[in-house]
Amino acid sequence: MDKMKNPFRFLSLLVLCFSCRIIPSLATDSISANQTLSGDQTLISSGGVFELGFFNPGNSLNYYIGIWYKKISTKTVVWVANRDSPVSDKNSAKLVVSNGNLVLLNESQIPVWSTNLTSSTSDSAVAILLDSGNLLLRKLESSENLWESFDNPTHIFLPGGKIKLNNKTKQPQYLTSWKNTEDPAQGLFSLELDPKGTTAYYILWNKSEQYWTGGPWNGQTFSLVPEMRLNFLYNFTFVSNENESYFTYSMYNTSIISHMVMGVSGQIQQLSWLESAQQWNLFWSQPRRQCEVYAFCGGFGSCNENSLPFCSCLTGFEPKSPTDWDLQDHSGGCVRKTKLQCKNPSSSNSEKDWFLAMPNVTLPKHAQSVGVGNAGECESTCLKNCCCAAYAYDSNGCSVWNGDLLGVQQLSQDDSNGETFYLKLAAPKFPDAKHKKQEIIGIVVGLVGGVGVFLAICLFVMMRMKKRGVGLRRTVASSSMAFRHCGEIIGIVMGIIGGLGALLAILLFVIFRRRSLVGKGKSVQGSLVAFGYRDLQNATKNFSEKLGGGSFSSVFRGTLPDSSVIAVKKLERISQGEKQFRSEVSTIGTIKHVNLVRLRGFCTEGNKKFLVYDYMPNGSLDAHLFQEENSKNLEWKVRYQIALATARGLNYLHEKCRDYIIHCDIKPENILLDFDFCPKIADFGLTKLVGMEINRILTTMRGTRGYLAPEWISGVAITPKVDVYGYGMMLFELVSGRRNSEPSKDGQVKFFPTWAATVVIQGGDVLELLDPTLERKADIEEVTRIIKIASWCVQDEESNRPSMCQIVPILEGFLDMSLPPIPRSLLLFVDS
Incomplete structure (x- = not known):
């Protein structure tokens, strides 16, 4: 009866109950084993x-699991759990307590983040x-803390938190910036306590x-942060004992609501909330100047303290x-608008790369010294x-920079x-001497034609003037015929000139066309010939x-009519049709x-399929390592640069291509x-092109001591880590200058990687x-660094191998790595 008397009230209760079933509110500060948090629950x-x-x-x-201020109008996230592993659907993702760990499950109920405690406490x-x-x-039954976010900070340092150093392992704890204002993934800037204990x-x-x-x-402040001495808001404390050292504050x-943040600007900042202004107030930041932040503008970017925005790209x-x-993320830096000509043997003198002077700047970091005698030799080098x-x-002599230019800062004119x-910039597209000559010929022909027409008209007028004495009537009577003759003469002259002009235009078109196609084939597909x-x-x-060959190809040396040298790879046993082949080659x-070796073009006619590459005059690395005839012994510095440059090329294939590429045959x-002797990786992208299968890969390797990762044989999915192996x-x-599977030159039979x-x-x-x-x-x-990297690269489990993007900075000397374990597969080859 009550329900019938109050139908609207009854419906409201139904709606409320239904809403509660869809989005149940935890209304609590905790979550235990029998609860989950998802959707809009907090x-x-x-x-x-x-x-x-x-x-x-x-x-x-x-979507991310995070902690933010509840009472502040501007949503400010202070901690992020899954900063590098976002989920796409918050309603099906869940935060749960499972087996004594706090775990985030994505929409497929796969763990993407966990507290990763090894000691199991069941669900208590x-x-x-x-x-x-x-x-x-x-723990439920005690006040013992198993894990806390203050021991695992992300980008913000809250009062009572700490940024510590483990004094036993010397492992620092990092406060790391977001990648940009919309991506909490780990950025490039981080704060740490000196691992050396200073x-x-x-x-x-x-x-x-x-x-x-x-x-x-x-004892009171950090010596280079004078703001701390004047501080009346914060109580700073530094603690050090045998287990850990850390800085904290209250x-x-x-x-007062306040925190420190490692910002996307690369500066550590102390902020306080101003309720009256409803905004954060900056108390201090370090370093004080934005352009003091290393590589803030990325590769080939320039930082200018006197302009906004601070970053711009270098010319070109x-x-x-x-x-x-x-989004204030400049880490990707800048790229060339026009690619370098770079030793193209077919380039004319006007097509050579050139140099633009960049005055009044701070020089890029990590220059390499070159022993030359003058500026001209430095430029030539x-x-x-x-x-x-x-x-x-x-x-100080000649300095050169290879790779990205980092840390360039444009200074003001009065900065001494x-x-x-x-x-180095790409050649400007100025016409060469031959083009100029042809243009001059065209202009001259046009002028001669114009002068000819003008003279013909003048001659005609003069002849008519001489006949004026015949009399007015005769002149008038013959005027219509005269005009007709004049038009005929002008038409003939213009026709001749037009014909000559058309003929000249055809000749010039043929010349230009022959120049553009000479040695380049008959048609162009994208940037390929x-x-x-x-x-x-x-x-x-x-x-x-x-020049060489393998199980699916043979390579031949060739010379185009323009004298440029090429390497022609003849592909064998290709079952792809022409359309599919063209599509793969275009990619x-x-x-x-x-x-990476540049692909210049291709050929597909029936079953004949070829790829055309730039020719590499110093051949392949194996000829120099294993001392084949007429090869050059490589000095250590050259070998190290080959290792670094090859890693950069593989990193590009794995990380920076639109569709990442696994080489499969490094x-x-x-x-x-x-x-x-600058290395270039060849044959990338051929796995898909030639339909390379495991049995065919196996035939190209040198047995179990070759370059095959274990997963090739086990049959699991192939990832870029096979290239790492x-x-x-x-x-x-x-390092050794010999095949891993061969005895050393002094007669030892040790398996070199294990040794x-x-x-x-x-x-x-x-x-x-x-x-x-x-x-x-x-x-x-x-040498030690190379062997440590190599040992990590050949670990049996691919998850234990580093990625190429991790290897590059290690080789560059920016990062170090711990001693690796000897892989089980290598231990099989230890001499008994």
Whole structure:
């Protein structure tokens, strides 16, 4: 009866109950084993200071578990759980307590983040959010904390938290910036306590390049942060004992809301909330000047303190990702608008790369010194090296920069600390001498034609003037005929001139067309040239000079009519149709990197399929490592640069292509060397093109001691880590100068990777491992670094192998790595 009397009230109750079933509110500060948190559910600390739940930053479509201030109008996230592993659906994702861990399950119920506690406590744990912003995982039956977010900070340092150093392991704890304002993934800037124990805090770029320090702790403040001496809001404390050292702070007035943040700007900032203005107030930041942040503008970017925005690209470059730049993420830097000509033998003098002077700047970091006698030789050295991006010549001699230019800062005109460096740019598209000559011919012909018409008209008028004495009537009577004759004469003259002009235009078109097609085939697909089979026959002298070959191809040397040298790869047993073949080749043709061999074109006629590459005059790496006839013994510095440049090329294939590419066949035979011994990876992208299967891969390797990762044989899914494995095996050969599967040149039969890893782990004589032809002439630290990387690369489990993007900074000397374990598969080859 009550229901019938109050139908609207009854319906309201139904709606309310239904809503409660869809989004049940936890209305608590904790979550235990029998509860889950998903959708719009949140935990709220007991005093209502902080809130935990799913959030998506800015315009992002990704969701994260985070903690933010509950009572602040501007949503400010202070901690993120799954910062590098977002979920796409917050309603089906769940935060749960499972087996004594706090775990985040994505929409497929797969764990993407966990507290990762190894000691199991069954389900007798509860997660509690405190008013301090600290998230605790605690045993139910005691007050013992199993885990806390204050021990695992992300980008914000709250009062009561700590950024610590483990004094036993010397492992620092990092406060790391967001990638950009809409992506909480780990950025490039981080704060740490000096692992060497100097009580100083550092800010690092990429956890490798230190660009700021707070100075040592003097008992009250950090010596290089004077703001701390004037502080009346915060109580700073530094604690050090046998287990850990850390810096912490508290608020004198606990009603004030404040925190430190490692910002996307690369500066550590102290912020306080102003309720009256409803905004955050900056109390202090370090470093004070934005351009003091190392590589803030990325590769080939320039920082200018006197302009907004601070970052711009160097002349000839543009932002690699304008979207990221709009989000204050400049880490991607800038890319060339026009690619370098770079030792193209067919280039005319007007097509050579050139240098632009960049005055009044701070020079890029990590220059390499070159022993030359003058500025001209310095310029020439850089011009001849494709890897060289810029040079400078001053009282200290010649400096060159290879790869990205980092840390360039444009100074003001009155700054006396500015220097000048010279940036390599692509050749300007000026017409060459032949083009100018042809243009002049066309202009002259046009002028002659115009003058001819003018003279013909003048002659006609003069003849008519002479006949004026015949009389007016006769003149009038014949005027119509005269005009008709005049028109006929002008028409004839213009017709002749027009015909000559058309003929000249046709001749010029043919000349230009022949110049554009000479040695290039008959048609163009994208940036690739489609050669005819006869073109390649002529270029290779009917495929008479074979450079090498494998199980699915043969390579021949060729010369085009414009004298440029090419390498023609004849593909065998290709079952793809022409349309599919062209599609795959076009994809390969879009891939450009200084350490990848450039694909110039292709040929497909029936079953005949060819790829045309730039010719590498120094052949493949294996010929020099294993001392084939007429090869050059490589010095250690060259070998090390080959290792680094090859890693950069593989990193590009794995990380920076639109569709990442797994090479599947990394070995010295596929590392080619140009005129300056700059390495270029060959045969990338061929796996899909030739339908390479496991049995065919196996035939190209050298048995179990070759370059095959274990997963090839086990049959699991192939990932880029198979390239990492092959790269590691190749590194061992760079050190030893022999095949891993062959005995050493002094007669020893030790399996080299096992021997090398053992020597490094046990702290033995690493120079004993060197190729004997090097006569122990190598940098011990570099040799050790190479072997450590190689040993990590050939780990049995692919998850234990580093990625190429991790290997590059290690080889560059920015990062270090721990001693590796000897893989089980290598232990099988230990001599009995």
